[in-house]
Amino acid sequence: ENMNISELLTTVRDYYEASATDAGISFVVKEWAHPLNAELDRSLMLRAVSNLVSNAIAHTLPGGTVTLAATNEDAVIRIEISDTGVGIPAEAIPSVFDRFFRVDPSRSKISGSTGLGLAIVQSILALHGGSAEITNQLGHGTRVTLRMPVLAMR
Ligand code: ATP
Ligand code: MG
Numbered sequence: 001e002n003m004n005i006s007e008l009l010t011t012v013r014d015y016y017e018a019s020a021t022d023a024g025i026s027f028v029v030k031e032w033a034h035p036l037n038a039e040l041d042r043s044l045m046l047r048a049v050s051n052l053v054s055n056a057i058a059h060t061l062p063g064g065t066v067t068l069a070a071t072n073e074d075a076v077i078r079i080e081i082s083d084t085g086v087g088i089p090a091e092a093i094p095s096v097f098d099r100f101f102r103v104d105p106s107r108s109k110i111s112g113s114t115g116l117g118l119a120i121v122q123s124i125l126a127l128h129g130g131s132a133e134i135t136n137q138l139g140h141g142t143r144v145t146l147r148m149p150v151l152a153m154r
């Protein structure tokens with residue numbers, strides 16, 4: 001369906017605001033100048049962004065920040081989920097989208113993870129004709145960039 005990206009990010013913020021606050025983490029949703037809409041499966045895209053926010057909160061210490069932002073470059077929507085957490089070792093970045101891969105379970109504040117979250121994110125983005133990319137902000141946390149076309153390809 002045609003979805004407003006602002007509404008999507010606000011919904012995710014409503015889900016996670018309390019757990020971020022409980023963890024001592026600031027949760028920032030950046031505003032942007034004009035409305036962004038895209039042809040998306042709402043529940044799948046909510047799942048993708050939620051998985052990323054949950055990862056960000058799980059790997060960020062009290063006093064840190066998780067930021068959600070959306071922009072567009074021509075007909076491509078870009079959603080960024082950034083955190084100021086422990087980061088991902090450069091050598092692990094090529095593996096993090098693999099199913100069941102976890103860097104080191106002891107680095108997460110939340111135990112009992114399965115290592116499927118990012119594999120699911122990548123599949124959901126692929127279904128939308130988009131992509132997911134992880135960038136290490138060296139010593140300063142992790143950034144995940146989602147890209148998807150404004151309109152489904154015909
Ligand atoms: P699940 O999401 O299935 O509960 P998970 O969070 O361990 O389990 P993924 O979401 O696929 O699995 O993430 C894989 C691994 O990548 C994590 O175990 C963690 O080691 C690392 N990782 C993911 N996101 C971050 C992040 N924002 N900061 C630091 N490490 C991360
Ligand atoms: Mg996860």
